[in-house]
Amino acid sequence: MNIDTLIHARWIIPLEPEGTVYENYAIAIKDDKIKEILKSNDARKKYTAKEELDLKNHAIIPGLINSHTHAGMSLFRGLANDLPLMDWLNNYIWPAEKKWVSSEFVMDGTKLAIAEMLRSGTTCFNDMYFFPNITAEACVNTGMRAVIGLIVMNLSTAWANNSEQYLTKGEAVHDKYKHNPLIRTAFAPHAPYTVSNESLKKISFLAEELDIPIHMHVHETEDEINQSIKEFGKRPLERLAELDLLSSRLIAVHMTQLNDKEIDMLKKYEVNIVHCPESNLKLASGFCPVDKLLNHKINVSIGTDSTASNNDLDMIGEMRTTALLAKGVSRNHTSCNAYTTLKMATYNAAVALGLDKSIGSLKKGKQADIVAIDLGKLETMPVYDSISHIIYSGGREQVSDVWVAGKRLLKNKELTTLNMDELKNKVNLWEKEIKNSELKNI
Amino acid sequence: MNIDTLIHARWIIPLEPEGTVYENYAIAIKDDKIKEILKSNDARKKYTAKEELDLKNHAIIPGLINSHTHAGMSLFRGLANDLPLMDWLNNYIWPAEKKWVSSEFVMDGTKLAIAEMLRSGTTCFNDMYFFPNITAEACVNTGMRAVIGLIVMNLSTAWANNSEQYLTKGEAVHDKYKHNPLIRTAFAPHAPYTVSNESLKKISFLAEELDIPIHMHVHETEDEINQSIKEFGKRPLERLAELDLLSSRLIAVHMTQLNDKEIDMLKKYEVNIVHCPESNLKLASGFCPVDKLLNHKINVSIGTDSTASNNDLDMIGEMRTTALLAKGVSRNHTSCNAYTTLKMATYNAAVALGLDKSIGSLKKGKQADIVAIDLGKLETMPVYDSISHIIYSGGREQVSDVWVAGKRLLKNKELTTLNMDELKNKVNLWEKEIKNSELKNI
Numbered sequence: 001m002n003i004d005t006l007i008h009a010r011w012i013i014p015l016e017p018e019g020t021v022y023e024n025y026a027i028a029i030k031d032d033k034i035k036e037i038l039k040s041n042d043a044r045k046k047y048t049a050k051e052e053l054d055l056k057n058h059a060i061i062p063g064l065i066n067s068h069t070h071a072g073m074s075l076f077r078g079l080a081n082d083l084p085l086m087d088w089l090n091n092y093i094w095p096a097e098k099k100w101v102s103s104e105f106v107m108d109g110t111k112l113a114i115a116e117m118l119r120s121g122t123t124c125f126n127d128m129y130f131f132p133n134i135t136a137e138a139c140v141n142t143g144m145r146a147v148i149g150l151i152v153m154n155l156s157t158a159w160a161n162n163s164e165q166y167l168t169k170g171e172a173v174h175d176k177y178k179h180n181p182l183i184r185t186a187f188a189p190h191a192p193y194t195v196s197n198e199s200l201k202k203i204s205f206l207a208e209e210l211d212i213p214i215h216m217h218v219h220e221t222e223d224e225i226n227q228s229i230k231e232f233g234k235r236p237l238e239r240l241a242e243l244d245l246l247s248s249r250l251i252a253v254h255m256t257q258l259n260d261k262e263i264d265m266l267k268k269y270e271v272n273i274v275h276c277p278e279s280n281l282k283l284a285s286g287f288c289p290v291d292k293l294l295n296h297k298i299n300v301s302i303g304t305d306s307t308a309s310n311n312d313l314d315m316i317g318e319m320r321t322t323a324l325l326a327k328g329v330s331r332n333h334t335s336c337n338a339y340t341t342l343k344m345a346t347y348n349a350a351v352a353l354g355l356d357k358s359i360g361s362l363k364k365g366k367q368a369d370i371v372a373i374d375l376g377k378l379e380t381m382p383v384y385d386s387i388s389h390i391i392y393s394g395g396r397e398q399v400s401d402v403w404v405a406g407k408r409l410l411k412n413k414e415l416t417t418l419n420m421d422e423l424k425n426k427v428n429l430w431e432k433e434i435k436n437s438e439l440k441n442i
Numbered sequence: 443m444n445i446d447t448l449i450h451a452r453w454i455i456p457l458e459p460e461g462t463v464y465e466n467y468a469i470a471i472k473d474d475k476i477k478e479i480l481k482s483n484d485a486r487k488k489y490t491a492k493e494e495l496d497l498k499n500h501a502i503i504p505g506l507i508n509s510h511t512h513a514g515m516s517l518f519r520g521l522a523n524d525l526p527l528m529d530w531l532n533n534y535i536w537p538a539e540k541k542w543v544s545s546e547f548v549m550d551g552t553k554l555a556i557a558e559m560l561r562s563g564t565t566c567f568n569d570m571y572f573f574p575n576i577t578a579e580a581c582v583n584t585g586m587r588a589v590i591g592l593i594v595m596n597l598s599t600a601w602a603n604n605s606e607q608y609l610t611k612g613e614a615v616h617d618k619y620k621h622n623p624l625i626r627t628a629f630a631p632h633a634p635y636t637v638s639n640e641s642l643k644k645i646s647f648l649a650e651e652l653d654i655p656i657h658m659h660v661h662e663t664e665d666e667i668n669q670s671i672k673e674f675g676k677r678p679l680e681r682l683a684e685l686d687l688l689s690s691r692l693i694a695v696h697m698t699q700l701n702d703k704e705i706d707m708l709k710k711y712e713v714n715i716v717h718c719p720e721s722n723l724k725l726a727s728g729f730c731p732v733d734k735l736l737n738h739k740i741n742v743s744i745g746t747d748s749t750a751s752n753n754d755l756d757m758i759g760e761m762r763t764t765a766l767l768a769k770g771v772s773r774n775h776t777s778c779n780a781y782t783t784l785k786m787a788t789y790n791a792a793v794a795l796g797l798d799k800s801i802g803s804l805k806k807g808k809q810a811d812i813v814a815i816d817l818g819k820l821e822t823m824p825v826y827d828s829i830s831h832i833i834y835s836g837g838r839e840q841v842s843d844v845w846v847a848g849k850r851l852l853k854n855k856e857l858t859t860l861n862m863d864e865l866k867n868k869v870n871l872w873e874k875e876i877k878n879s880e881l882k883n884i
Contacts, residue, residue: 077823078830082769082779115820281766282834284775311834312821317759324723324763325770327524333726337524378557379754379838381519381866382873388520392724392753396821397839424823431824 004406005029006049008040009372011059011386014362015347019339021386027060029368032181032405036364051408053401057376059386061342062362063123063145063369063404064315065349067274068215068253068303071113071138071146072106072129073097075430077307085221085283093308094155097130100434101158106131108426110138113313115418118144120314120396123369123404126251126274126303126353128188128215130159133173136183142417143407145369147353149188149215150174152199163199167206174210182405184212184355186251191217192236193227200243213249213272213354219262220254221285237262246271251352253303254279255293256286263289263296272299272352275344277321279305290322291330294340301349302341314396316373319345323391338391368406374398446848447471448491450482451814453501453828456804457789461781463828469502471810474623474847478806493850495843499818501828503784504804505565505587505811505846506757507791509716510657510695510745513555513580513588514548514571515539517872519749527663527725535750536597539572542876543600548573550868552580555755557860560586562756562838565811565846568693568716568745568795570630570657572601575615578625584859585849587811589795591630591657592616594641605641609648616652624847626654626797628693633659634678635666642685655691655714655796661704662696663727679704688713693794695745696721697735698728705731705738714741714794717786719763721747732764733772736782743791744783756838758815761787765833780833810848816840 007029012022014037026043028035038046073093080092106129117125127135128149139146150170152163160166170187177183187203189195195203207214219225219236228236237258240246246269253274258266266273275288293300302322304313319341326336336344350360358367373390375381377398380389402410409416449471454464456479468485470477480488515535522534548571559567569577570591581588592612594605602608612629619625629645631637637645649656661667661678670678679700682688688711695716700708708715717730735742744764746755761783768778778786792802800809815832817823819840822831844852851858 075824077826078835079826081827081830081834082776084775112820112823119820278766281770282775284769284773284777286773287770307835311830314821314837317837321763321766324720325767327726328723328729328767331726331728333526333724334524335726376866378554378561378862378866378869379756381554381869382517382876384519384521384873384877385523388523388753392523393520393749395756395759395837395839397837420820424818424820427820427823431826434824435826 001047003028003030003035003047003049004051006043006047006052007055007060007370007372008043008053009055009058009060012037012362013059013061013342013387015062015343016361016363027362027370029403029406032367034362034364034366034368037362055372058372058374058400059390060362061371061373061390062346062360063371063402064121064345065301065353065360066117066122066125066304066313066315067251067301067349067352068276068305069113069125069127069313070129070306071125071127071135072109072131073306073308074109074112074116075105075427075434078311079308085285086223088283097157101130103131103134106134107138108430110135111142111418111423112427113307114138114142114144115415115423116313118402118410118415119399119413120316121371121373121399121402122313122315123371123402124359126186126215128190130157132170133176136173136177139182140180143182143404143409145182145359145404147184147186147213148173148177149186151188151190152203153190153194154196155194163196167199167202174212184353186213186215188215191220191224192239193224197243200240200245204244207249213251214245215251215253217254218252219257222257225257237265241265248272254285254288256280256288258289263292267296267298272301274301274303274352275322276303276305277325278318279309282309287329289329290326291332291335299348299351300344301352302345315345316390316394316396316399319391338387341391342387368403370403371399372401374400443489445470445472445477445489445491446493448485448489448494449497449502449812449814450485450495451497451500451502454479454804455501455503455784455829457504457785458803458805469804469812471845471848474809476804476806476808476810479804497814500814500816500842501832502804503813503815503832504788504802505813505844506563506787507743507795507802508559508564508567508746508755508757509693509743509791509794510718510747511555511567511569511755512571512748513567513569513577514551514573515748515750516551516554516558517547517869517876520753521750527727528665530725530751539599543572545573545576548576549580550872552577553584553860553865554869555749556580556584556586557857557865558755560844560852560857561841562758563813563815563841563844564755564757565813565844566801568628568657570632572599574612575618578615578619581624582622585624585846585851587624587801587846589626589628589655590615590619591628593630593632594645595632595636596638597636605638609644616654626795628655628657630657633662633666634681635669639685642687646686649691655693656687657693657695659696660694661699664699667699679707683707690714696727696730698722698730700731705734705740708740709738714743716743716745716794717764718745718747719767720760721751724751729771731771732768733774733777741790741793742786743794744787757787758832758836758838758841761833780829783833784829810845812845813841814843816842
């Protein structure tokens, strides 16, 4: 049978069926989909592929899904460090954004982000930033998959002046991309402290109407809780509950401040949690109780947050931090074992985004979003357990090949849809400009 | 003036004087030492070098010092995961060691470790393992610098049968290498729970006599504390104090369990602490109060621990985990800023090892232990602050060149004193053998 691509690999870790690792199997791709996963020997007999790869030292996993980022911010990587969230936002990031953010800035930043994500095995990202139309365009141009956040906040920016305008422009982006196979949208009210009750009610209604998720920073810091109690007389999660925002549609990011009652509520409403361990550590925001949430069978996935607060978009590193930190915080050495962590970054993320029918695992009929990791490097030798090595010893540099919707976007570590030199030149120009003006005031 | 090597670099971060970053400077090397650090333009006029490099996108830092590892264990990388310390030791690692550890095992494992360390910017490691003579030999053969731990414990192993024999054999290793420029030794009593009072007293006396440090796991877990209280009626640190072991000679590793009285005692006796964040997280051992220790002006450096509990020897990654975790644990976003963290992994480590006169910073007359990190990769673009990028965005794969004692051991990412193919073949053979027998029982 004629197919497009046949990848033989030492290990294939499909995530479905749960816990399986295939050794010396092959994955067959036709068009944008996975045709079959079968023994290499059988595959060689059954299929004739336009492209056939023999990855002798590699592990194949479903494409990693970055469940929370702000891709367009990448030109601010490491602009200000070692600060608390509100100081960092109010005195550095928001003023810098006011000055610099434009459609050009978002296009170049998003391309930088996509390049970094592909090079580290991410095939889909859940984004929240200004000019979501541009973010979507950058994805379509490069073949990247994304859930584009239709940002809403009560801050006037280059993208929109007020909540109403954010919503209108967001809906237009949704309409434009609703039939694009790579692009989904989500409403992205920034945070409880930047969006009014009125806007949140509208968003709740519209999200039902368009049948899309709601992506929001929630309970990121203790300050946020205290401010909400002062302003609304209640904790943010309670306020969101009253506004009918708690449901399986909600993707609540950070969640470092949670009491037991709230955890029960999250379970009851099937809210999805995105854990951003490195951002939470770096901004000293607190610890998300991942072990507790997983024990309550709450869906938890992983996000890097932006390069301004992380300072990278490396999901391999973020999985490692997740697996390590969960054990430290819970004092439970079995928490977030290697397999669970990989599942959080793939299958659980697909569930959160409402995309588990098409991505998140390697399964016949699903989209061919596939990542090959070379475990034949000294840093991951010897190999007693491939999944353990991906999480605890592997690095972003070991990602060799990446397919999104069957298209090979990273080929032997080379990007195929992005011109690296051109991109670097553009980033260098932005660096010079931002450095010359911005850093004088910091 | 004729010299051996002249390295021009975009950034040179010497660590001395404190806080300095030189832009477009050069570092001149003659024989094994740093001759001078000066402006590139001046250097071109003043020096004629056998080898001259122009590292336009690179940051130059002092070689990283891994303050705690067990290099010879590298062939056990990822052998058993997601377990607590005593279960992991008693039921997996110690039985596996009993079966496999030999001089050949330690030689091949140490070479694998040295290769991994050089590739990630480490130029010196503080080791503790069986067959320290072999570890030293591997270092001398490859040009690596190390402080070789003369291990002592009350467990019979292939290296020694009893404490007396460990000491005698250890002293012989010390004698053999005492004039070697790359090798220093330290007594390495394994831990309070594996070494008797009598042996500890002897070690305290001998360390004074030979004028070498004492390298020991101390207060790694709560279990260790409880066991000590049961057996000795006191906490381990109190016991060590009574045995006269607390001094600037002591390198106390882990230290996750510390009360305020103990922190005062550590300060008073000028004990050196080694923080191993990833090992402590992975084994759910607890959090070392790094922020508090630093505020007390206690000398803290960083170690990876072994690949069996980490599971890598990557000091770039370990610095990042250190910088992130300290903020999370202390809830202080300014704790372990990028510069402090880099200092912990270089200068502070040299102080702990008693080697600060020769290594730990880039300074005229010091050993030329130098690392170049390529910040011109997408993952660290744009650059607003080179130190921030090394800690928060950089990866081991960005280490391009490494010099130890003036000798270039990593050249454009290629090892110059280790045969990669030969090493990989050996590791593969060990993998096969250990897998076939060991993993059946796990």
